[in-house]
Amino acid sequence: MRLLPGINSFKKYFPKNVEFEGDGVFMTFLGTNCTLIRDSKNSIIVDPYFTRPGRILGVNYFVKRVAPNPHTIRKTLNKIGVKKLDAVLLTHTHIDHALDAPEVVKQTNSVLYGSSSAMQIGLGGGLDESSLVEVDLEKTYKIGAFRIKFIKSVHMPFPKIVEPIINFRTTVPKVLVPPERIANYRVGEYYKIQIEHPYGKLLVCGGGFEEHAVNPKVDAVAISIGGLALRSVEYREKLFEQAIVSSAAKSVYLTHWDKLDRSIDSPAEFLGRTHITVKHFIEMAGRNKDIKVFIPPIWTTTRLFSPKRRTFIARLVHRIGL
Numbered sequence: 646m647r648l649l650p651g652i653n654s655f656k657k658y659f660p661k662n663v664e665f666e667g668d669g670v671f672m673t674f675l676g677t678n679c680t681l682i683r684d685s686k687n688s689i690i691v692d693p694y695f696t697r698p699g700r701i702l703g704v705n706y707f708v709k710r711v712a713p714n715p716h717t718i719r720k721t722l723n724k725i726g727v728k729k730l731d732a733v734l735l736t737h738t739h740i741d742h743a744l745d746a747p748e749v750v751k752q753t754n755s756v757l758y759g760s761s762s763a764m765q766i767g768l769g770g771g772l773d774e775s776s777l778v779e780v781d782l783e784k785t786y787k788i789g790a791f792r793i794k795f796i797k798s799v800h801m802p803f804p805k806i807v808e809p810i811i812n813f814r815t816t817v818p819k820v821l822v823p824p825e826r827i828a829n830y831r832v833g834e835y836y837k838i839q840i841e842h843p844y845g846k847l848l849v850c851g852g853g854f855e856e857h858a859v860n861p862k863v864d865a866v867a868i869s870i871g872g873l874a875l876r877s878v879e880y881r882e883k884l885f886e887q888a889i890v891s892s893a894a895k896s897v898y899l900t901h902w903d904k905l906d907r908s909i910d911s912p913a914e915f916l917g918r919t920h921i922t923v924k925h926f927i928e929m930a931g932r933n934k935d936i937k938v939f940i941p942p943i944w945t946t947t948r949l950f951s952p953k954r955r956t957f958i959a960r961l962v963h964r965i966g967l
């Protein structure tokens with residue numbers, strides 16, 4: 646049997662792991678689609694999923710009941726030194742994005758931003774209205790120096806045979822009190838999230854290609870590649886063009902590449918044949934010399950954006966205190 650390539654086959658594409666200190670915008674990858682975005686004052690987390698309650702696909706998807714594990718969540722937050730967060734943002738409400746969100750909000754005295762389905766999960770997890778924000782697509786949310794905008798998007802299509810079963814119903818219609826069936830964590834509205842900071846602009850996006858979508862211009866994209874190995878080469882090419890080339894991003898971070906059922910503390914393995922997608926993204930980025938592709942290992946903190954260099958005049962104005 647030939648061994649499939651592991652994450653360490655792509656060491657060349659690991660971003661530089663740095664300490665979270667000093668000025669700048671930092672991103673820590675925490676497995677699945679979870680990224681922690683921080684500057685020196687504020688912290689935001691996207692799609693936390695630390696509990697990892699074993700196997701969630703196959704028959705488990707319909708029969709197994711799951712609940713967040715407060716101990717695992719606390720341990721993970723401690724490991725990355727997070728006591729307080731300003732916001733927990735949800736791209737959608739499948740279990741591997743939304744299960745832990747209410748408990749993370751509780752433990753970090755934070756606020757949950759997401760769809761109406763995310764609100765049902767928040768309420769079921771014991772949050773009250775004061776820590777829930779149902780996203781308004783017209784609004785820009787200010788969190789310190791960050792400006793957050795949610796953009797309506799689509800989930801990557803599932804294989805035809807499972808799509809009608811998984812998406813039989815698409816929203817969470819009632820308050821969801823865990824332990825709940827995995828299938829009841831339905832997709833809800835799906836969002837791309839634009840996170841703008843004076844030092845740079847990041848787009849967090851999924852693997853859904855949309856025929857006529859126009860992405861905002863950004864400096865970096867964090868793209869969820871889970872399941873993309875099941876899509877055609879042509880699909881991935883169109884997605885790359887839309888999500889990365891047309892958004893003018895210079896850096897691409899591949900997320901959601903790891904197996905969903907492994908504990909966050911175990912050595913990570915690729916989800917299915919995701920190494921195919923990684924190779925393909927590297928090849929597509931290689932055709933465009935301005936685009937750098939990174940695959941962050943779990944726990945890696947990378948400096949996403951540095952302070953903008955001041956012009957001579959701006960430095961002078963700053964020095965004389967004008």
Ligand SMILES: [Zn+2]
Binds near residue numbers: 737800832
């Ligand atoms: Zn999903």
